[in-house]
Amino acid sequence: MKYLLQQTWFSLLIIGVAIMTWLIVLPFLPDAIPMQYNDSGDVNWSANKYFAFIISIAIMLFCYIITNIKLATDKSQNKFSNMKSLNNILNPLVLAFLYFIFLIIIFNALGFSISVNFIIPTMIGLLLIVIGNYLPKVPKNNTLGIINKWTKDNEFVWKKTHRLAAYIYIIVGLLLFILGLLSVINSVITISLVVILVLFPFFYSWYIYQKL
Numbered sequence: 406m407k408y409l410l411q412q413t414w415f416s417l418l419i420i421g422v423a424i425m426t427w428l429i430v431l432p433f434l435p436d437a438i439p440m441q442y443n444d445s446g447d448v449n450w451s452a453n454k455y456f457a458f459i460i461s462i463a464i465m466l467f468c469y470i471i472t473n474i475k476l477a478t479d480k481s482q483n484k485f486s487n488m489k490s491l492n493n494i495l496n497p498l499v500l501a502f503l504y505f506i507f508l509i510i511i512f513n514a515l516g517f518s519i520s521v522n523f524i525i526p527t528m529i530g531l532l533l534i535v536i537g538n539y540l541p542k543v544p545k546n547n548t549l550g551i552i553n554k555w556t557k558d559n560e561f562v563w564k565k566t567h568r569l570a571a572y573i574y575i576i577v578g579l580l581l582f583i584l585g586l587l588s589v590i591n592s593v594i595t596i597s598l599v600v601i602l603v604l605f606p607f608f609y610s611w612y613i614y615q616k617l
Contacts (some may be wrong), residue, residue: 438514526585537574570571
């Protein structure tokens with residue numbers, strides 16, 4: 406555990422900064438703060454500021470635990486030299502992205518006008534592009550990557566699936582980034598891109614496995 410904490414100190418630092426940020430601004434926030442917006446930028450629902458604080462930190466902790474703790478207990482990861490280095494890049498990146506989203510929520514609650522429909526899609530697009538560039542480098546394991554019974558069962562299927570997934574992540578990321586810049590993103594487009602992102606690698610891994 407001590408070694409894990411030493412290796413993931415930057416991720417823990419981001420979580421600590423997020424906690425301090427919430428504690429500093431809590432006295433200045435209204436009791437109810439906007440948590441979700443519709444396509445027009447109107448508030449869909451609000452939450453109590455203390456609940457928003459707890460749930461945001463819980464999400465960050467969950468992301469930290471599900472990757473780092475699972476990676477530490479994954480017996481197969483010791484066989485691969487670049488698993489930890491990949492995780493030490495992607496995990497802080499995801500946590501920093503979450504922190505940025507929570508900052509937008511906080512600033513909007515404080516009265517600043519920040520366009521969610523512009524910033525969120527562009528940031529998600531950039532994140533997907535970065536992840537897409539790293540996907541082909543992820544070795545076969547039980548923690549990170551496109552994991553299903555077909556990719557886990559065959560090394561060739563794993564590699565082929567992650568090469569295709571890399572292209573899909575980058576293309577979807579570019580589309581989100583451009584649509585965000587143009588402010589033409591909506592729920593239908595978002596759901597369609599998510600479906601492509603999830604289903605294409607899944608069915609492709611099944612297809613490659615069946616061919617073998």
